[in-house]
Amino acid sequence: MTPLAPGARVRVRDDWPETRGPVHIRTPHYVRGREGVVVRHLGDFPNPEDLAFAREAAILPLYHVRFAPRRIWPSGVSADGLLVELFGPWLEAQR
Amino acid sequence: MSAAEPGESTPRAHHDLGGVPKFLCEAVDTAPHALTDFDRRVDALRQILGAAGIMRVDELRRGIEAIPEATYHRLSYYERWARAITDTLLRKGVITEAELTAALERLA
Numbered sequence: 001m002t003p004l005a006p007g008a009r010v011r012v013r014d015d016w017p018e019t020r021g022p023v024h025i026r027t028p029h030y031v032r033g034r035e036g037v038v039v040r041h042l043g044d045f046p047n048p049e050d051l052a053f054a055r056e057a058a059i060l061p062l063y064h065v066r067f068a069p070r071r072i073w074p075s076g077v078s079a080d081g082l083l084v085e086l087f088g089p090w091l092e093a094q095r
Numbered sequence: 096m097s098a099a100e101p102g103e104s105t106p107r108a109h110h111d112l113g114g115v116p117k118f119l120c121e122a123v124d125t126a127p128h129a130l131t132d133f134d135r136r137v138d139a140l141r142q143i144l145g146a147a148g149i150m151r152v153d154e155l156r157r158g159i160e161a162i163p164e165a166t167y168h169r170l171s172y173y174e175r176w177a178r179a180i181t182d183t184l185l186r187k188g189v190i191t192e193a194e195l196t197a198a199l200e201r202l203a
Contacts, residue, residue, distance in 0.1 A: 018108040024157035029107035030114035052157035054187070072101060073116065 003061050008038040009094040010065060012086065024052030027090045030072055031065075035094060039064040039083065047087065061088040109164040134173040141176060150183050158183045 004010065014033030017023045026048055042064055046057035067082045101107075101114045130138075144150040158179025162170070170178060184190045 016106050018111075019106045022157075022161060024153065024160060028113050029105055029111045030101035032105070048153045048156075051151050051153035054151070054154060072114070075116075 003041045004038045004063060004088070004091065004093065006038055006040055009035065010038055010091040011035045011094050012065075013090050013092060015090075022053075024049055027086055028084060031067060031084055031086070034067055034072060036065040036067040036084075038091075039066050042085065045087075062086070063088065063091065065091070108160060110160045110167065131173075137173045137176045137180070141180060144180065144184075149189060150180065150187075154183050155179050 012027065012031045012034050016032070017025055040063065042062045044059045044061050047060050048057075050057035063086055064083050065086050067084065069076055069080060069082045072082070101116070103116075107115075141150075141152070141155060145152060155176060156179075159167075159175045161182065162175060162178055166178075167175065181195065185192065185195065
């Protein structure tokens with residue numbers, strides 16, 4: 001898998017594995033289905049979704065992805081940036 | 096996307112609390128607080144289990160998240176750890192229900 005470059009536009013998969021049985025996922029509910037921009041590739045790490053069940057874990061790229069808070073919380077009062085650590089398989093590249 | 100704010104209409108897990116607007120009204124308590132002996136023992140136990148290769152911190156988190164919602168909100172931070180460690184060790188066969196029961200009876 002080619003790492004996503006800084007500046008790449010991505011969409012977080014609108015997937016809800018927690019509805020299908022026991023899981024451990026590091027993708028917060030509030031970014032699912034949302035668009036953001038890759039800020040940096042943080043490195044490659046064993047998939048915690050598998051480590052949590054003591055399974056063999058693939059090494060996955062981890063990214064900092066920036067989101068526009070006002071698009072997620074339209075009535076929110078904060079204009080702070082929102083930076084979330086997300087693993088590659090959760091991200092779909094956007095044109 | 097719908098106009099609903101995060102957490103209102105999505106099937107988030109009960110522990111996935113970040114960004115839920117109803118919690119924006121409650122200030123986060125950032126004051127330092129003292130650890131109890133129980134807290135320290137549970138933390139030490141988790142470190143020993145990790146160093147011994149018996150249980151990863153990811154398994155701890157998974158175990159905490161698997162605590163039923165009502166119990167989850169009733170337990171303290173380190174009580175959740177103790178519950179998750181216990182569940183994990185039972186599931187992996189490191190300890191048995193009989194051993195756990197016997198140990199608890201000795202404490203009673």
